[in-house]
Amino acid sequence: MTHRLIVTSCSVLVVPEQGPCRVETDQDILVEDGVIAWLGPAGSGPEAAGAETVDGTGLLAVPGLVNAHTHGPMTLMRGAAEDVSVEDWFNERVWPMEVNLTPADIGLGAELACAEMLLSGVTTFADHYFHAERIADAVVRTGIRADLAPTFFSSRGRAALEESAETAVALHGTGGGRVTASLGPHAPYTVDDADLVRLAELAKAAGLRIHIHAAEHLEQTESSLARRGITPIGVLERTGVLDAGALIAHGCGIVPEDLPTLAAHRDRTGVACCPKVYLKHALHPLTPVRSLLDAGVAVGAGTDGAAGHNTLDVWEAMRLIALTQKQAERDATWMTVSDTVLLATRGGARALGLGDRIGSLEPGRAADIVLVDLGGAHCRPVHDPVAALVYSARASDVRTVVVDGRVVVRDGRLLTVDLPALLAEIEARVPALLDTSHGRAVQHYDP
């Protein structure tokens, strides 16, 4: 039997593929079996008797936000690695703490991540972590959508490579299609070329893409050029990763000579920009978003993991992209409010290879709908609702969230997670998580 949901009398944010967003007022959105079936003036649509109803009066429906790069389970380490250099962040704090994580911990951290994201209107995320099967469980349980990449380092050996690929293949398409998967080599500086070649072959054979950190900052690119005479993006091309289709995390070290390479693969390449962590780690320059967009490459807004970003808040990521890109380009007129919203919706969707399924509210797309309340003192008067979304709204202005046609947050309350019980379980694990007296680490950082 068809499941029908109607969101009534809301305003709708229309995000075109380019150009200004606009708002249509007093609209209904009819959803059938998880897909937007009809959208138009309130009361003028097809008969919706018996449909589950969400009253959208006074609220703005926006496409569910896409978090284009994160490590969900790292919520467990939120705030545990502050005011340190990139090297110390990896070698002294995060990679030693990760030794402590059990598969069960990863499930708990992932569930908290899903909860935080759903409550803030993020309906899809691209994840890169160990024990992705535990993350998939959390995705299925909580009702969010995700593309999961099982993290692989060459230091783990070839069997682990094959296993990570098998995990991805097994996860892809589960959860009624809400879970997709990518292969997850960590980075060109932790995965050797032979392993990248093998993973690219496996990805192509399985019809999957590759999610990888690359050219995270300029020093990595310079180091790669000095050691190997090739940029990290060049390595991705040479090993077949770009050919398979890649979601590249960060890319602050993408240099002009990389752009033709990326442009040649524009139909299957995305870059996730996560500015909060770049600023926090004192990086300069930032992701060259303007050049990437000019080259036709998809760019999405990401949070990276909460051990660096502290939140998984795409509102924050989106706002910081607008602010930092204006400054980086010394041009206050670019990265407009509409272009910024585009990155966090359609841009992220394209970057994840989901550009035809999510990212905008239109018939035929998955019903990933976020109802936002712009009525707070910090948003009013609303001269420009798009500006309000980018520069005034907070994650806490999210009222109701629908993913794949299912209401998962209603009036600010998450329906799918027992949050107090989850947090209590996590708190009990905190002392063990923070203990780095073992002196070990999952990997050494020396890009």
Added chain:
Amino acid sequence: MTHRLIVTSCSVLVVPEQGPCRVETDQDILVEDGVIAWLGPAGSGPEAAGAETVDGTGLLAVPGLVNAHTHGPMTLMRGAAEDVSVEDWFNERVWPMEVNLTPADIGLGAELACAEMLLSGVTTFADHYFHAERIADAVVRTGIRADLAPTFFSSRGRAALEESAETAVALHGTGGGRVTASLGPHAPYTVDDADLVRLAELAKAAGLRIHIHAAEHLEQTESSLARRGITPIGVLERTGVLDAGALIAHGCGIVPEDLPTLAAHRDRTGVACCPKVYLKHALHPLTPVRSLLDAGVAVGAGTDGAAGHNTLDVWEAMRLIALTQKQAERDATWMTVSDTVLLATRGGARALGLGDRIGSLEPGRAADIVLVDLGGAHCRPVHDPVAALVYSARASDVRTVVVDGRVVVRDGRLLTVDLPALLAEIEARVPALLDTSHGRAVQHYDP
């Protein structure tokens, strides 16, 4: 009769003058006639029978945040000047719109500003605007604390100068001491030297300070050097403004040669850093916070007006200062979470000349207390509460706000403003506010 208030069983954020902040758990705070009388382990304090009680269980008490520079009434223009250059922002959007403002509008905009700030835990703000008496009314009514500077341009003439000074003198000390005042010359590029000299004399005679925009960006400094052979900070020194005591807004164009001048007046000089607007206007460099702090100058966190900043959210300003200063200095280990909190509390208090009255929770200080809930999914687990305040918390995590010993926000609800009625009044004025068909402006921008 003594009014007594007790906040029971909260955690308390201790913000020392330098070094790491710390959290004391299970504390009571006893307030008598607006002043913190006692603070210590719950249940061990003086008898508090009959005191008004606020249950702080599970909440963190932090000093009320200080917004070191804003233009409150510009909430009316929130989001009405996006994606434009600094020149167009002033000349095409904001200064033409300001022609439309009536004194009554300014009162409405100020009341909305006070409401927004109180709801987000800002208990004190430094304001710079026209019709400051209307803003004072809003401050008194809403229960917030403010230092108000009546804006003056030399284009308004000498009578307006004297009137602006008289307004400041009349306002200073009103509202039971919650209103203080400063003189408000707009900037060295809109107020001539003779007028700055006169205002500095008036300030010294009245025992008031001066709140002024200066060296807003490097191009202003370069322009001043080219036209006059002196930096804007040099102008402030030569005209006696620094001698009177100055709160300098922005200072992104403060150059190394200015530092000895500022250091010589360190006991009475503050600089307000408002990074969101600098990024939005594509400015580079930013306020040289490290050099200023090294010179002993007080630095506070500001939002500027909502026509540029879109919110009056000091949490956002504080976070952006940490992020942008780390990047600007290419040093991830400086502007620590504790140093950042300091700027938004004690730093702002000092910058406003209120360093002995507000900015920390200790006996003898005014009882400006904000209770924050770090229990949300976006803050947990809380490995480091100071990091949580800087990098995870949102304005919406503020639960209860006390100013001068009076509860003005309780459980997220503002007790002193009828917000729906206020917003309805403002909405009715929106078409008139946005109409710039008159072709006039309050001033022309050409620094």
